[in-house]
Amino acid sequence: MSEIPPFSPTEPGDGRPSQGLPFSREAEEAVLGAILVNPEVYYDVAHFLASEDFYLHRNRWIWEAFAGLHDQRRPVDLVM
Numbered sequence: 753m754s755e756i757p758p759f760s761p762t763e764p765g766d767g768r769p770s771q772g773l774p775f776s777r778e779a780e781e782a783v784l785g786a787i788l789v790n791p792e793v794y795y796d797v798a799h800f801l802a803s804e805d806f807y808l809h810r811n812r813w814i815w816e817a818f819a820g821l822h823d824q825r826r827p828v829d830l831v832m
Contacts, residue, residue, distance in 0.1 A: 775807035784814050791828040794818055 783801070786793045803819070806812040821828055 773807065777808060780806050780808060780811045784811060784818075787818060787828060794822065794828060798822070 783797065787797075798819070801815070803812040803815045806815055818828055
């Protein structure tokens with residue numbers, strides 16, 4: 753099993769240590785991963801979670817993609 757390198761908070765994109773708001777990359781990824789595993793979870797969290805709630809930009813983009821698929825009435829799946 754490979755060892756995961758230690759995580760240090762950084763500002764999105766620039767790699768410098770963050771002095772701003774605390775955040776958890778693991779928590780953000782857990783929410784997105786839960787939706788990929790079980791798309792019905794989206795309906796449980798979409799009423800209180802928005803893309804602006806994600807600190808990391810890549811996670812914001814993924815959330816916006818989920819919301820766009822929902823608006824188009826298309827399912828979220830692992831292939832997407």
